[in-house]
Amino acid sequence: QLQASGGGLVQTGDSLRLSCVASGGIFSSHAMAWFRQAPGKEREFIAGIRGSRSTPVYANSVQGRFSISRDNIKNTVFLQMDTLKPEDSAVYYCAGRRITSIFGPITTSAASYMYWGQGTKVTVSS
Secondary structure, three states: OEEEEOOEEEEOOOOEEEEEEEOOOOOOOEEEEEEEEOOOOOOEEEEEEOOOOOOOEEOOOOOOOEEEEEEOOOOEEEEEEOOOOHHHOEEEEEEEEEOOOOOOOOOOOHHHOOEEOOOEEEEEEO
């Protein structure tokens, strides 16, 4: 089970930090990712990470502004979002998929992730 939190209403240029706590054996052997979905749009990949020391992967739209990290002791994955823009407004979802190695590419397809959090809403006002 994944539980996301940290969303809210902020202004352009502000920062937010999303958290996603995993339970039920979901985390240490799982790649973790963040997706978002705006009204009327498809769910899109934002960031992903395999091991805690792995190189993360980001969508072009958030590269340089967002940062994903994970704490394998706290079973938590974070998404630090800086310099927020109105177009970042969406419901943000954390997701996990089982992996057999911390090495390898990050999967960006939502269909490849079998575990999902409930979503946390981020609204950025202009």
